[in-house]
Amino acid sequence: MRSTVEVRRQIPSVASIGILAIAFLYVPLMTVLVFSFNRSEDATVWGGFSTKWYSTVLHNSDLIRAAKFSLSLAVPSALLASLFAAGLAIGIGVVHSRRIVLLQMLVNAPLILPEIVTAVGTLALFSAVKIPLNFASLLAAHVALCIPFAFLPIRSRLRDLDPAIFEAAEDLGASSRRVMLRITAPLIIPAVFSAMLLTFIISMDDFLTSMFLSGPSTTTLPLYIFGLLKLGVSPEVNVISALLLVIPTVGLLLSVVWIRKRGK
Amino acid sequence: MKRKSPFGPSGVSYPALTMGLLLIGAPLLVVSLFSFLKRGSFGSGVVYKFTTDAYSSILIQTNLIGQHSLNTAYLSIIWRSIVLALSVTVICLLVGIPTAIWIALQKKSVQKILIILVTIPFWVNVLARTYAWMLLLADKGLLSQIGGPTLLYTNWATLIGLTYAFLPFMVLPVYAVAEKMDFRTLEAGFDLGASGWRVLFKVLLPTLKYGILSGIAVVFIPALGAYVQPSLLGGNKSMLIGSLINDQFGDSRNWPVGSALAVLLVLMTIFALGTFKFRGRFGRSATVPQDLGGVE
Amino acid sequence: MNTKKTLGKQTRRLQRHSLVIAAVVTSLIAAVTAPVANAAGSFPTKPVGTELNLYNWSNYIDPALLTRFTAETGIKVNLGVYDSNASMLAKLEAGARGYDIIVPTDYMVQVMKAKGLLVRINAKAFPNAVNLKKEFKNPYFDMNRWYTVPYLHGTTGFAYLKDKVDPAPTSWKEFYAALPKYTGKTTLFDDKKEVIDSALRATGATPCTSSPTKLQKALDLLKSIKPNLNTLASSGNIGRLSSGASVLLMMYNGATYRAKLANSNVVYVYPSDGMPLWQDNFAIPVGAKNIVNAKIFLNWMMDPKNAAQASIYAGYNNAVSGSDKYLSSAMQNDPAINPTDAQLNHAVAMAPCSTAVNDLYSTLWVSFKG
Numbered sequence: 001m002r003s004t005v006e007v008r009r010q011i012p013s014v015a016s017i018g019i020l021a022i023a024f025l026y027v028p029l030m031t032v033l034v035f036s037f038n039r040s041e042d043a044t045v046w047g048g049f050s051t052k053w054y055s056t057v058l059h060n061s062d063l064i065r066a067a068k069f070s071l072s073l074a075v076p077s078a079l080l081a082s083l084f085a086a087g088l089a090i091g092i093g094v095v096h097s098r099r100i101v102l103l104q105m106l107v108n109a110p111l112i113l114p115e116i117v118t119a120v121g122t123l124a125l126f127s128a129v130k131i132p133l134n135f136a137s138l139l140a141a142h143v144a145l146c147i148p149f150a151f152l153p154i155r156s157r158l159r160d161l162d163p164a165i166f167e168a169a170e171d172l173g174a175s176s177r178r179v180m181l182r183i184t185a186p187l188i189i190p191a192v193f194s195a196m197l198l199t200f201i202i203s204m205d206d207f208l209t210s211m212f213l214s215g216p217s218t219t220t221l222p223l224y225i226f227g228l229l230k231l232g233v234s235p236e237v238n239v240i241s242a243l244l245l246v247i248p249t250v251g252l253l254l255s256v257v258w259i260r261k262r263g264k
Numbered sequence: 265m266k267r268k269s270p271f272g273p274s275g276v277s278y279p280a281l282t283m284g285l286l287l288i289g290a291p292l293l294v295v296s297l298f299s300f301l302k303r304g305s306f307g308s309g310v311v312y313k314f315t316t317d318a319y320s321s322i323l324i325q326t327n328l329i330g331q332h333s334l335n336t337a338y339l340s341i342i343w344r345s346i347v348l349a350l351s352v353t354v355i356c357l358l359v360g361i362p363t364a365i366w367i368a369l370q371k372k373s374v375q376k377i378l379i380i381l382v383t384i385p386f387w388v389n390v391l392a393r394t395y396a397w398m399l400l401l402a403d404k405g406l407l408s409q410i411g412g413p414t415l416l417y418t419n420w421a422t423l424i425g426l427t428y429a430f431l432p433f434m435v436l437p438v439y440a441v442a443e444k445m446d447f448r449t450l451e452a453g454f455d456l457g458a459s460g461w462r463v464l465f466k467v468l469l470p471t472l473k474y475g476i477l478s479g480i481a482v483v484f485i486p487a488l489g490a491y492v493q494p495s496l497l498g499g500n501k502s503m504l505i506g507s508l509i510n511d512q513f514g515d516s517r518n519w520p521v522g523s524a525l526a527v528l529l530v531l532m533t534i535f536a537l538g539t540f541k542f543r544g545r546f547g548r549s550a551t552v553p554q555d556l557g558g559v560e
Numbered sequence: 561m562n563t564k565k566t567l568g569k570q571t572r573r574l575q576r577h578s579l580v581i582a583a584v585v586t587s588l589i590a591a592v593t594a595p596v597a598n599a600a601g602s603f604p605t606k607p608v609g610t611e612l613n614l615y616n617w618s619n620y621i622d623p624a625l626l627t628r629f630t631a632e633t634g635i636k637v638n639l640g641v642y643d644s645n646a647s648m649l650a651k652l653e654a655g656a657r658g659y660d661i662i663v664p665t666d667y668m669v670q671v672m673k674a675k676g677l678l679v680r681i682n683a684k685a686f687p688n689a690v691n692l693k694k695e696f697k698n699p700y701f702d703m704n705r706w707y708t709v710p711y712l713h714g715t716t717g718f719a720y721l722k723d724k725v726d727p728a729p730t731s732w733k734e735f736y737a738a739l740p741k742y743t744g745k746t747t748l749f750d751d752k753k754e755v756i757d758s759a760l761r762a763t764g765a766t767p768c769t770s771s772p773t774k775l776q777k778a779l780d781l782l783k784s785i786k787p788n789l790n791t792l793a794s795s796g797n798i799g800r801l802s803s804g805a806s807v808l809l810m811m812y813n814g815a816t817y818r819a820k821l822a823n824s825n826v827v828y829v830y831p832s833d834g835m836p837l838w839q840d841n842f843a844i845p846v847g848a849k850n851i852v853n854a855k856i857f858l859n860w861m862m863d864p865k866n867a868a869q870a871s872i873y874a875g876y877n878n879a880v881s882g883s884d885k886y887l888s889s890a891m892q893n894d895p896a897i898n899p900t901d902a903q904l905n906h907a908v909a910m911a912p913c914s915t916a917v918n919d920l921y922s923t924l925w926v927s928f929k930g
Contacts, residue, residue: 018366021359025385028396031406035399044405084280091277093269107284113533114489116506117526120513121291123654124298133656144287147280158271166270180272205389208491215656216613216640225391227618227641229496231796233402241392248387309653337927403805417791499791500750503929515646516922
């Protein structure tokens with residue numbers, strides 16, 4: 001008797017907090033979405049439905065240029081980071097020497113270290129050895145930032161694989177290069193795909209590293225938007241934020257569906 | 265002796281390891297080095313001459329009247345950052361743990377949907393998420409339209425923005441543990457006549473311990489070094505360590521002090537990691553949906 | 561006679577000598593000056609490539625003006641923005657290269673010159689330099705215009721909404737005293753120099769003072785009004801003022817003019833206890849890749865019609881004579897754009913402080929922002 005009463009008393013309170021938390025996460029996002037269709041010049045006061053700010057934003061050439069630049073940075077960042085991360089996961093295997101563990105910690109440091117530290121560190125390094133701030137140096141910094149995020153899904157995929165497959169291959173005399181190309185690579189392709197997706201988003205979203213390392217022709221989308229946000233609320237930013245909400249969400253959901261299908 | 269990976273040649277790991285060495289290791293080294301150098305004669309940059317000025321100027325200030333005293337300006341910024349990060353962590357704990365349990369109590373299919381819901385905000389640019397709060401909290405914003413106060417450009421706004429950004433960091437690792445938990449142990453506790461609080465502290469929290477500790481670490485540490493939220497929501501008025509480092513490398517052009525503060529932030533990170541015995545998946549990576557992590 | 565003859569002979573010889581000398585000297589001068597003359601004579605008219613990277617203050621140049629520049633010259637302008645002299649300098653000093661044109665304020669021109677960050681361009685030799693108003697040809701920060709071309713100039717004062725603020729402050733002293741009445745609706749720039757200078761003026765001191773007690777007094781004043789500020793921001797203030805999010809705030813005159821176009825209650829004040837008169841300039845930083853295109857742009861901006869368009873958009877006066885006729889009469893007569901002589905009496909050219917004073921400013925700024 002007592003248990004059911006207590007658990008029931010417990011569950012509703014947990015449920016109400018949980019529901020509130022989900023609401024807390026979505027009310028702001030929904031507000032932005034709704035207000036992106038606001039006719040009013042005033043960003044915060046509802047003045048009827050309109051898509052006019054969407055056409056304003058889509059004709060903003062600076063925004064488009066920044067978005068294109070971010071894409072041109074995020075695509076190679078994601079590809080390189082995922083490739084390198086796959087190499088890391090394959091090459092270090094499961095048994096690690098102490099030296100490798102230390103190196104691996106360095107590679108993975110961006111996961112936990114506040115980003116501003118590596119950002120100013122990279123700036124200081126580039127300035128000390130006179131590396132100019134341009135596309136290549138920004139790309140290198142983005143790749144380093146992205147590798148650990150790509151590494152995790154790939155490594156967890158490798159860990160889930162049956163070691164017997166690899167033992168068998170070795171017993172049959174396959175070279176490690178052959179094992180990698182014929183066995184490992186096909187098995188981790190889905191994980192590499194999720195790694196690319198994740199790192200693509202991380203590079204697209206990155207603000208701090210880009211802020212410190214940007215030069216004249218390297219204004220990323222977040223840098224451009226940060227400049228707009230400093231101006232305060234505006235109907236244009238409502239639309240930009242709404243787009244930043246919808247595009248990755250749809251992309252994420254589509255890829256979840258795609259991967260599920262592919263998995264089956 | 266050469267290690268051997270079952271998955272392929274070990275040489276393929278070198279590009280990533282080199283990147284880590286050159287673009288994470290070397291920057292950390294250079295920052296530590298710069299923190300012990302003299303400031304460049306015209307402001308930014310450094311002169312290669314050893315000094316501990318940067319550290320002492322964080323602790324001790326020569327005030328405008330030329331007297332030496334404890335540098336309350338820097339110390340209060342550091343203190344404020346810690347208090348703010350702790351507050352964010354506590355709120356995330358209070359909201360995140362029940363939410364994670366609530367999710368874990370649902371049917372498997374509902375769980376998956378809820379977890380995707382918790383995850384989605386991460387995939388939205390942090391600036392867009394911060395902007396959403398600017399819209400709500402602004403003067404004439406929605407909160408003030410329904411009779412609430414105008415919170416934009418206050419520390420409260422920073423606190424809300426950071427909590428908003430990091431709440432999923434708390435929910436996900438706790439959920440990861442709660443999902444595997446057997447809730448019948450709770451009923452057993454109640455059956456034995458324990459009070460709700462007793463069950464909470466003696467059964468529930470110990471079981472969820474590792475999830476909670478990971479959650480604390482991945483909320484507290486990034487909150488400590490936050491820059492975007494205080495700058496946009498806090499109105500740039502009260503600095504945090506992140507904004508102070510930015511200022512030293514930016515407008516104030518004092519690289520040694522900026523470097524020293526960065527070193528301090530690294531030390532605080534290591535301390536926090538040690539304290540919370542960090543385990544499990546890290547930060548944003550925890551938000552990769554399981555479905556993307558590996559396909560069955 | 562003899563002597564006369566001799567004298568005559570000598571004179572002739574001297575003359576011959578001097579002729580020779582003159583010829584040699586002339587040819588020498590010609591040889592030395594030839595490249596200079598050539599450079600001035602052959603001012604580049606053809607762009608090299610089609611790119612130009614302009615690094616400017618945010619919201620400080622008419623996008624339509626840049627579009628027209630592209631249409632007329634075929635040079636595409638990539639615009640990057642900053643919102644304080646200090647952050648622009650920090651970016652350049654951190655090693656960012658490839659900006660072709662930057663827009664430093666007067667005192668920053670001096671600082672950057674001293675650091676060797678500017679390319680010497682001899683702007684006086686540009687074809688359109690003849691259009692420059694006389695008083696802008698030899699500014700104190702760049703005599704002879706070796707490095708810079710003037711852009712716009714204005715003042716830093718404050719602005720208020722006349723339907724919300726009463727009584728209206730007339731000096732920095734009254735401005736700071738009034739801030740507590742409008743808590744949450746007041747803004748200062750996020751700019752160390754502008755804010756500290758104004759606080760020094762409000763407390764009866766002069767900018768760049770090294771007197772610790774005077775600086776301390778300014779700091780005390782700033783700390784006391786900090787709770788009344790909504791934000792420290794160097795951009796976005798036009799919107800804040802015209803929407804009423806801020807009713808009393810530090811403003812540039814041109815920005816105030818633009819806010820007034822949206823809200824007729826906006827008033828600009830020339831503080832009676834002193835205000836900086838600043839001039840922004842185009843300059844080419846070291847490391848610029850498109851110097852020829854940059855020079856074409858600089859010259860183009862000294863054309864009266866183009867300078868006028870810049871003024872109309874930004875609300876500040878320019879240094880090009882003949883541009884006035886393109887301005888509307890409303891703009892020509894707007895008190896925010898055209899101070900009276902009496903108001904100008906309070907204006908002082910903005911000058912850089914010494915490194916030592918700069919460090920004191922930094923200390924003060926961190927204590928204030930905390």
